[in-house]
Amino acid sequence: MSVEPPPSPDPALPPETVAPSGTVASRIALRQRAGGVAVPVLTALLAFLIGGLVVLATGHNPLVAYRDIFNGAGLNWFFHPSTDTARNDAYNLSQTLLQTTSLILTGLAVAFAFRCGMFNIGGQGQYFVGLFVGAWIGHAFAGMATAPHILLGIVAATLGGAVWAGIAGVLKATVGAHEVITTIMLNWIAIWVGTYLFGDGGPLQGADNKAAHVPISADVANSAKLPVFWGDKDLQGLHIGFFVAIGALVVFSLLLNRTTLGYEVRAVGYNPESAAYGGINVKKNLVRALAISGAFAGLAGGLDMLGYLYRYGVSDIPTSAIGFLGIAVALLGRNTAVGVALGALLFGALLYGTTHGLQSSTIDPQAAGNLTYMIQGLIVLFVGADVLILAVWNSRRRLRRREGSATEASAA
Amino acid sequence: MSITAERQSREALLRLASPRAVGILALLLGVFAAFLSLPPIEARTILWPILVGVVGAALGVWTAMRGLRRLGWGAVVLSALGIGLGILATRSGSENLNSVFTASLIASMLVFSTPLVFAGIGGMYSERSGVVNIGLEGMMLMGAFFGVYGADKGGSWVAGVVAAMVAGGALALVHAIFAIHLRADQIVGGTAVNFLALGITGYFFFQLYHGEDVPVGISTIPRVNLPWIGDLHFLGPAIGHLNLMVWISFLLVVLSYVVVFKTPIGLRIRACGEHPRAADTVGINVYAIRYGCVVLSGVLAALGGAYLSIGFGGGTFNDNMTAGRGFIALAAMIFGNWRPFGTFYAALLFGFSTALAYRLPVYSATAATLFQALPYVLTLIAVAGVIGRTVPPAADGRPYTKQ
Numbered sequence: 056m057s058v059e060p061p062p063s064p065d066p067a068l069p070p071e072t073v074a075p076s077g078t079v080a081s082r083i084a085l086r087q088r089a090g091g092v093a094v095p096v097l098t099a100l101l102a103f104l105i106g107g108l109v110v111l112a113t114g115h116n117p118l119v120a121y122r123d124i125f126n127g128a129g130l131n132w133f134f135h136p137s138t139d140t141a142r143n144d145a146y147n148l149s150q151t152l153l154q155t156t157s158l159i160l161t162g163l164a165v166a167f168a169f170r171c172g173m174f175n176i177g178g179q180g181q182y183f184v185g186l187f188v189g190a191w192i193g194h195a196f197a198g199m200a201t202a203p204h205i206l207l208g209i210v211a212a213t214l215g216g217a218v219w220a221g222i223a224g225v226l227k228a229t230v231g232a233h234e235v236i237t238t239i240m241l242n243w244i245a246i247w248v249g250t251y252l253f254g255d256g257g258p259l260q261g262a263d264n265k266a267a268h269v270p271i272s273a274d275v276a277n278s279a280k281l282p283v284f285w286g287d288k289d290l291q292g293l294h295i296g297f298f299v300a301i302g303a304l305v306v307f308s309l310l311l312n313r314t315t316l317g318y319e320v321r322a323v324g325y326n327p328e329s330a331a332y333g334g335i336n337v338k339k340n341l342v343r344a345l346a347i348s349g350a351f352a353g354l355a356g357g358l359d360m361l362g363y364l365y366r367y368g369v370s371d372i373p374t375s376a377i378g379f380l381g382i383a384v385a386l387l388g389r390n391t392a393v394g395v396a397l398g399a400l401l402f403g404a405l406l407y408g409t410t411h412g413l414q415s416s417t418i419d420p421q422a423a424g425n426l427t428y429m430i431q432g433l434i435v436l437f438v439g440a441d442v443l444i445l446a447v448w449n450s451r452r453r454l455r456r457r458e459g460s461a462t463e464a465s466a467a
Numbered sequence: 468m469s470i471t472a473e474r475q476s477r478e479a480l481l482r483l484a485s486p487r488a489v490g491i492l493a494l495l496l497g498v499f500a501a502f503l504s505l506p507p508i509e510a511r512t513i514l515w516p517i518l519v520g521v522v523g524a525a526l527g528v529w530t531a532m533r534g535l536r537r538l539g540w541g542a543v544v545l546s547a548l549g550i551g552l553g554i555l556a557t558r559s560g561s562e563n564l565n566s567v568f569t570a571s572l573i574a575s576m577l578v579f580s581t582p583l584v585f586a587g588i589g590g591m592y593s594e595r596s597g598v599v600n601i602g603l604e605g606m607m608l609m610g611a612f613f614g615v616y617g618a619d620k621g622g623s624w625v626a627g628v629v630a631a632m633v634a635g636g637a638l639a640l641v642h643a644i645f646a647i648h649l650r651a652d653q654i655v656g657g658t659a660v661n662f663l664a665l666g667i668t669g670y671f672f673f674q675l676y677h678g679e680d681v682p683v684g685i686s687t688i689p690r691v692n693l694p695w696i697g698d699l700h701f702l703g704p705a706i707g708h709l710n711l712m713v714w715i716s717f718l719l720v721v722l723s724y725v726v727v728f729k730t731p732i733g734l735r736i737r738a739c740g741e742h743p744r745a746a747d748t749v750g751i752n753v754y755a756i757r758y759g760c761v762v763l764s765g766v767l768a769a770l771g772g773a774y775l776s777i778g779f780g781g782g783t784f785n786d787n788m789t790a791g792r793g794f795i796a797l798a799a800m801i802f803g804n805w806r807p808f809g810t811f812y813a814a815l816l817f818g819f820s821t822a823l824a825y826r827l828p829v830y831s832a833t834a835a836t837l838f839q840a841l842p843y844v845l846t847l848i849a850v851a852g853v854i855g856r857t858v859p860p861a862a863d864g865r866p867y868t869k870q
């Protein structure tokens with residue numbers, strides 16, 4: 056069977072698409088120029104404002120709702136810190152950081168592919184593969200000593216995510232299949248594979264659950280559970296995976312900015328043609344970037360499974376949005392390590408503060424959980440519209456320059 | 468008998484052995500392999516399906532090597548499926564077979580494929596005009612919720628359908644504004660639209676129904692009971708009592724084919740998707756066409772969603788009701804190569820695999836679950852170019868800047 060030569064990325068690119076809005080990478084470059092911290096902060100504020108208007112329109116006080124979400128996420132802990140998780144705010148904060156841990160990694164997954172000019176929508180699928188592998192290793196190798204067992208589980212989950220994303224990378228490099236389409240398809244394949252694995256009669260269903268026909272996996276063995284450093288192990292304490300995620304942020308930053316690999320990945324992201332002209336193997340870097348990107352998401356799945364979930368059911372699968380939230384985190388964080396960390400904290404707080412942490416009766420947790428989706432959608436929407444933001448930015452700068460020249464003129 | 472007559476007969480023989488003819492024969496053999504073990508023939512040994520399937524696959528490989536890759540590999544895949552199904556079928560009792568492969572399988576295939584047809588055709592319009600729409604899922608979800616809400620408050624399913632169309636169109640308009648005028652990345656925009664729809668429908672569902680279910684007995688889209696066919700032996704249960712929306716979806720496919728490929732407006736839409744600058748030069752308003760097509764895609768996707776909630780769903784709604792159907796519709800559109808009939812056949816195939824997945828638990832519950840992943844696997848294979856190559860419109864996903 057002969058394989059057709061892959062089409063060059065953009066044969067005969069029409070001139071109008073080159074300038075402000077061509078490839079994903081050129082847009083990222085644009086966004087990078089569009090002003091540092093101010094734009095993402097404004098974007099988030101605008102999203103919260105519109106979300107608040109919706110709350111107002113349905114007859115609730117948005118300020119009270121946001122204050123409750125803030126407190127529910129445990130962010131009020133910072134006003135009087137303590138390590139005692141028996142206290143509500145400390146416990147809530149530990150739970151928020153638990154979500155932040157996974158969001159940092161899925162955010163990095165999206166960000167890394169972005170820096171290579173690709174849109175990895177498959178973070179959710181890669182996260183699931185990490186979960187599945189974690190559940191399997193955690194249960195099947197029950198006799199191992201703690202440290203190697205944990206290490207094996209995490210490494211295998213990371214590799215699982217890398218392989219899953221690597222499929223999309225190979226398809227892109229060999230036959231030019233668009234990574235957005237392939238990663239969407241791989242997401243859903245992962246979802247159904249999971250439904251099969253943990254489902255009734257599935258290979259990863261727990262033995263007791265099999266007898267009772269409950270579609271839930273076997274529990275992770277004690278030897279594979281990550282140590283908890285803040286809070287109670289039985290009450291979802293904060294596990295050491297938090298530091299792994301912080302470490303991943305450093306690795307991400309160093310890998311991109313201080314290594315040859317990162318240089319090549321970014322070069323391909325900015326302009327594949329000129330990268331190829333400069334002697335960089337574009338195909339190799341596309342596969343490599345997607346595999347590394349998937350590794351971050353797979354690691355998130357592995358850490359979640361061995362860190363606090365310990366088991367997974369078929370009914371948990373459709374409710375998980377950690378991988379999808381990674382898109383919002385990466386976009387808001389402008390695909391940088393620090394930005395991703397802050398974005399992950401924001402969405403971690405929103406996620407826990409609305410769905411679990413809301414204590415008051417002002418707004419029902421179920422409705423508030425949907426508010427998270429809405430704010431998330433608005434943030435993604437506004438972050439994508441860099442032209443809008445650039446227009447505002449440029450008009451302000453033009454205004455400033457005019458004022459500047461006016462004062463010069465008056466001085467002269 | 469002269470020499471010319473002999474040559475003619477040899478040529479006729481050669482024509483029969485042409486790759487195309489062999490490929491079609493291979494396809495038929497693949498289907499036949501599965502058919503052998505099903506009612507009404509029901510071969511009780513696995514030998515026959517395997518034999519016929521292997522012959523079909525071999526002919527398929529031969530065809531593929533003669534240059535007709537799409538046909539050849541298609542025949543190989545079908546033959547493999549035929550063997551698998553044949554083996555499965557011979558291993559089970561014939562009463563099981565009769566409960567799975569009945570006329571109502573066709574009816575339920577149509578039930579599952581109809582929402583995919585609506586959303587897939589909608590997506591086709593949007594992408595033919597040059598705007599990538601991965602927000603179909605969200606637009607469907609809007610249609611599903613506002614369909615129920617409209618039917619409940621308006622008192623009639625017509626009000627529900629109208630509300631669904633308005634809601635889906637409004638969400639699509641948001642996507643259009645960001646994609647066309649603000650030149651935002653269309654994939655980012657589509658992702659955002661999906662999240663928005665999830666949040667909006669979930670929030671309002673809770674706010675308007677206070678965490679309870681939609682009241683039972685609201686007006687739903689009626690079924691069409693065909694007067695004569697309804698009583699027939701096989702056709703009756705298959706197509707005698709289908710929902711109105713199923714028939715409308717057939718109409719939509721034919722209409723879309725005519726509009727996109729046989730009318731000036733269709734030519735304009737395709738021009739905007741292939742080369743917007745050229746379209747602009749000859750006086751076509753690229754922005755207007757793109758706005759129209761994106762909004763239309765939202766309206767159609769919402770109709771698919773409304774079918775889920777007040778059509779075959781019987782007037783219910785639950786959070787995230789579409790559960791990925793928008794993405795299967797997207798897959799059907801890609802699998803169908805951005806064409807109305809292609810999308811329709813792909814939707815039928817995907818609907819069939821879903822319908823089968825719901826019936827296969829008679830054999831094996833776990834295997835049936837994996838069957839649900841088939842549409843996505845097939846689409847992955849399709850975009851990988853193993854069975855033919857899918858070609859999106861040239862300017863799909865590229866914002867257009869007027870000069």
